[in-house]
Amino acid sequence: MSVRVFVPCDTTALSLGADAVARRLEREAESRGLALTVVRNGSRGLAWLEPLVEVETPAGRVAFGPVTPGDVPALLDAGLLEGRDTHPLALGPTKAIPYLERQQRLTFARIGVTDPLSIADYLAHDGFRGLEAALTREPQDIVEEVKASGLRGRGGAAFPTGIKWQTVLDAPADQKYIVCNADEGDSGTFADRLAMECDPYMLIEGMAIAGLAVNATQGYIYLRSEYPLAKRILDAAIVRAEAAGYLGDDIRGSGRAFHLEVRLGAGAYICGEETSLLESLEGKRGLVRFKPPLPAIEGLFGRPTVVNNVLSLAAVPFILAEGAEAYAGHGMGRSRGTLALQLAGNVKRGGLVELSFGTTLRTLMEEFGGGTASGRPLRAVQVGGPLCAYLPESQWDMPLDYETFAEVGAGVGHGGVVMFDDSVDMAEQARFSMEFCKVESCGKCTPCRIGSTRGVEVIDRIRAGRDRDANLALLGELCETMEDGSLCAMGGMTPFPVQSALKHFPDDFQRAPEGDRS
Amino acid sequence: MSDSREWTPQAIQAEIDALKHKPGALLPILHAIQDRLGFVPEGAVPIIAESLGQTRAEVHGVISFYHHFRTSPPGRHVVQVCRAEACQSVGARALEAHAKASLGVDFHQTTADRDITLEAVYCLGNCACGPSIRVDDEVRGRITPEAFDALVDELRTQPLEVIG
Numbered sequence: 001m002s003v004r005v006f007v008p009c010d011t012t013a014l015s016l017g018a019d020a021v022a023r024r025l026e027r028e029a030e031s032r033g034l035a036l037t038v039v040r041n042g043s044r045g046l047a048w049l050e051p052l053v054e055v056e057t058p059a060g061r062v063a064f065g066p067v068t069p070g071d072v073p074a075l076l077d078a079g080l081l082e083g084r085d086t087h088p089l090a091l092g093p094t095k096a097i098p099y100l101e102r103q104q105r106l107t108f109a110r111i112g113v114t115d116p117l118s119i120a121d122y123l124a125h126d127g128f129r130g131l132e133a134a135l136t137r138e139p140q141d142i143v144e145e146v147k148a149s150g151l152r153g154r155g156g157a158a159f160p161t162g163i164k165w166q167t168v169l170d171a172p173a174d175q176k177y178i179v180c181n182a183d184e185g186d187s188g189t190f191a192d193r194l195a196m197e198c199d200p201y202m203l204i205e206g207m208a209i210a211g212l213a214v215n216a217t218q219g220y221i222y223l224r225s226e227y228p229l230a231k232r233i234l235d236a237a238i239v240r241a242e243a244a245g246y247l248g249d250d251i252r253g254s255g256r257a258f259h260l261e262v263r264l265g266a267g268a269y270i271c272g273e274e275t276s277l278l279e280s281l282e283g284k285r286g287l288v289r290f291k292p293p294l295p296a297i298e299g300l301f302g303r304p305t306v307v308n309n310v311l312s313l314a315a316v317p318f319i320l321a322e323g324a325e326a327y328a329g330h331g332m333g334r335s336r337g338t339l340a341l342q343l344a345g346n347v348k349r350g351g352l353v354e355l356s357f358g359t360t361l362r363t364l365m366e367e368f369g370g371g372t373a374s375g376r377p378l379r380a381v382q383v384g385g386p387l388c389a390y391l392p393e394s395q396w397d398m399p400l401d402y403e404t405f406a407e408v409g410a411g412v413g414h415g416g417v418v419m420f421d422d423s424v425d426m427a428e429q430a431r432f433s434m435e436f437c438k439v440e441s442c443g444k445c446t447p448c449r450i451g452s453t454r455g456v457e458v459i460d461r462i463r464a465g466r467d468r469d470a471n472l473a474l475l476g477e478l479c480e481t482m483e484d485g486s487l488c489a490m491g492g493m494t495p496f497p498v499q500s501a502l503k504h505f506p507d508d509f510q511r512a513p514e515g516d517r518s
Numbered sequence: 519m520s521d522s523r524e525w526t527p528q529a530i531q532a533e534i535d536a537l538k539h540k541p542g543a544l545l546p547i548l549h550a551i552q553d554r555l556g557f558v559p560e561g562a563v564p565i566i567a568e569s570l571g572q573t574r575a576e577v578h579g580v581i582s583f584y585h586h587f588r589t590s591p592p593g594r595h596v597v598q599v600c601r602a603e604a605c606q607s608v609g610a611r612a613l614e615a616h617a618k619a620s621l622g623v624d625f626h627q628t629t630a631d632r633d634i635t636l637e638a639v640y641c642l643g644n645c646a647c648g649p650s651i652r653v654d655d656e657v658r659g660r661i662t663p664e665a666f667d668a669l670v671d672e673l674r675t676q677p678l679e680v681i682g
Contacts, residue, residue, distance in 0.1 A: 011642075012644050012659065015658050226643065226652070284576075286584070301542075344604040347646065429603070
């Protein structure tokens with residue numbers, strides 16, 4: 001019997017040579033006359049172990065990693081196909097890898113386990129149970145279930161998903177839309193990408209359920225153009241889901257329709273802002289709209305529209321299949337369920353960590369992350385993307401939940417955790433925050449469009465040691481103006497990383513200018 | 519990939535006609551044209567405008583708003599270097615400087631031999647394994663300056679295929 005060997009096919013595994021590993025395995029097997037079938041699974045999200053090769057044994061799947069093509073012959077010599085653990089790259093049973101074992105994988109239960117495009121695999125691992133349940137229920141019932149789960153928008157704004165759905169359900173219209181915000185632009189985040197590349201049917205199922213819940217028959221996934229692999233996988237998954245009756249005019253013989261299409265963004269960070277995203281979907285410049293009207297009332301093409309992040313929609317199948325209480329049973333306070341944290345940047349063991357709300361950053365960065373990749377002391381961490389604060393060590397013991405972070409002016413955002421060692425220059429990071437805003441501002445409002453340009457200039461003067469005190473005061477005022485006067489979070493939150501750098505790392509703004517240092 | 523990058527109004531029209539029935543068709547049309555030609559030629563603007571019943575200014579405005587769309591032909595390969603925070607924390611600033619120096623171009627420029635166009639990108643979603651770059655449609659992780667040079671050599675000696 002042929003032994004099944006799994007080699008992941010997500011962007012991270014591929015970026016580290018997974019294709020070459022798969023080819024080498026097949027070639028070696030052929031020349032040695034071994035019966036071996038290579039399965040291209042998704043990634044388990046243990047990025048530092050990629051490419052993570054797994055072998056199916058009678059006792060379950062056994063892992064090896066990180067594997068290079070050159071390791072393959074020695075791995076086969078050491079009994080890879082029997083799952084023997086004598087080779088230095090042997091990691092033992094995959095499930096028992098502590099990094100994975102200690103997580104609460106609800107949304108990401110399937111990633112890395114299945115072949116992303118296999119509907120049979122998806123069904124064998126609880127797939128489409130949520131949709132089947134939703135097909136037997138009234139729209140209001142589905143909305144109630146999502147409300148009871150306590151699910152809040154995972155894109156960063158944390159608005160209760162069920163309430164948004166209720167607004168769209170209650171809005172009368174001939175056409176409504178479900179729009180998935182897959183413009184995952186925050187540096188340090190890759191959970192949306194993992195969900196789409198490794199478990200695409202989960203997102204398709206979540207969107208179909210949303211369609212049933214609010215009587216919307218058309219959905220769009222607005223995907224960033226930086227994710228070409230996710231595009232290919234989603235397109236293929238949609239075709240297969242249609243063929244299997246999970247999308248289309250008559251979902252599973254229910255008479256209910258839901259159609260889905262992937263639309264590519266075009267390299268504009270601002271299009272992750274929901275109204276800018278809708279403009280872009282309509283074929284326009286991604287200029288932010290004034291709110292109200294809310295997209296739930298007047299959204300895409302002026303119709304009531306649910307705009308949800310990938311992870312919000314991806315959480316829905318579990319909620320419908322297992323019940324709201326199973327989801328709400330995780331978490332703390334008003335932050336219910338699990339949060340997909342992404343350990344990134346200068347980290348020894350980077351990857352996806354799905355945990356109930358309430359873990360501390362320190363636990364995450366030290367016990368999961370293992371400290372910095374460089375081995376130098378950790379100095380600052382940016383949680384939640386380029387519009388969120390840099391946190392110093394004094395803030396690493398707060399529990400990760402929306403309210404606790406909001407109290408200190410920080411954000412959980414989309415769960416990205418970017419670690420920096422002590423070589424970081426926080427004045428340079430503050431400058432980058434302004435520079436990024438300058439590059440990515442949509443240009444509609446002045447505080448963001450002009451403020452970011454002036455911000456770069458002022459920080460340059462500070463770093464050059466010119467009128468430092470006066471320019472620091474000016475920077476403080478500029479940040480206030482942007483925060484209070486901008487139309488959306490782009491200009492309104494760009495000051496957060498800048499102010500946090502000023503507050504917690506003031507010495508970095510007092511250094512001698514480049515060239516003057518001795 | 520073809521080097522000629524020649525385009526005809528008929529080719530542009532064919533891409534438009536295949537997509538113009540879609541709601542909000544402009545971005546899909548621009549993507550289709552750029553995927554086919556490597557850029558969106560200026561001469562495509564009036565054809566698109568007429569087909570969609572929009573003004574040339576509107577179409578031009580959309581093309582110029584999005585970083586992804588190019589209005590001049592790129593080199594045989596497009597190399598994007600990530601400039602975002604997660605990659606910064608593991609040496610992206612040094613990689614960026616190295617890439618510019620070793621290729622002798624700035625961002626949005628193409629090497630004199632037309633082999634490589636260098637671009638900036640803000641996050642490729644490979645943030646646990648940076649610094650990351652994208653070569654055409656493939657993302658590469660943990661790119662040191664040495665790995666960058668080796669990759670560029672590979673691209674230049676085998677311009678038809680990126681070796682995995």
